């Protein structure tokens with residue numbers, strides 16, 4: 001269905017019309033190529049590597065993230081994959097990280113807050129239940145923000161896609177922020193396309209996915225998705241929260 005990968009899009013650099021962003025401080029001579037919703041993610045990643053060779057990829061190893069890792073390696077990415085251990089991850093998620101690290105030795109898998117555990121004193125007991133925003137801020141957002149302040153990459157490669165949730169329905173291939181650019185090559189890929197790619201390439205998908213955990217976060221805050229719900233409906237269900245704060249809100253990356 002997905003066909004052969006398109007040529008890496010370095011030839012698009014600087015060509016065509018600039019559609020959304022004129023300039024970025026980290027890449028002052030490069031405008032956006034004329035990407036369309038049908039643009040192959042490999043082309044987006046190729047452009048990202050050429051434009052932001054210092055880019056970094058955060059990941060939680062969900063289906064989107066696993067597909068993006070494989071595509072990025074095919075496009076020539078050999079940088080870091082940064083994961084934040086909140087202390088509340090499912091064992092299956094940690095095992096998925098380890099399987100990916102074994103499969104892609106050209107990547108550097110970085111685990112922040114490694115060895116965290118629920119009773120480590122970083123947050124009060126049950127903070128995830130009474131104030132999940134505060135818990136995410138301490139256990140997830142702060143470690144990654146601190147790491148990125150040190151590394152200061154000009155861009156992040158991210159796996160979010162529009163059909164994950166209504167709150168992500170407008171995600172663009174490229175988002176500019178105050179600190180760095182965010183590049184989302186899978187923005188227009190559907191869950192069916194991701195599943196087909198993962199199956200075709202025999203990717204090590206988190207086994208919880210096949211039990212209905214279409215988006216897997218901490219075990220304290222994730223349930224399986226029910227029929228008719230979107231892929232992220234199982235995250236913080238019933239708590240009025242849809243994002244951890246990495247990609248949305250005041251502390252976003």
Ligand code: SF4
Pocket residue numbers: 086088127128131132133135136137139140217218220221244
């Ligand atoms: S997802 Fe839940 S347990 Fe994990 S950091 Fe956020 S609030 Fe805390």
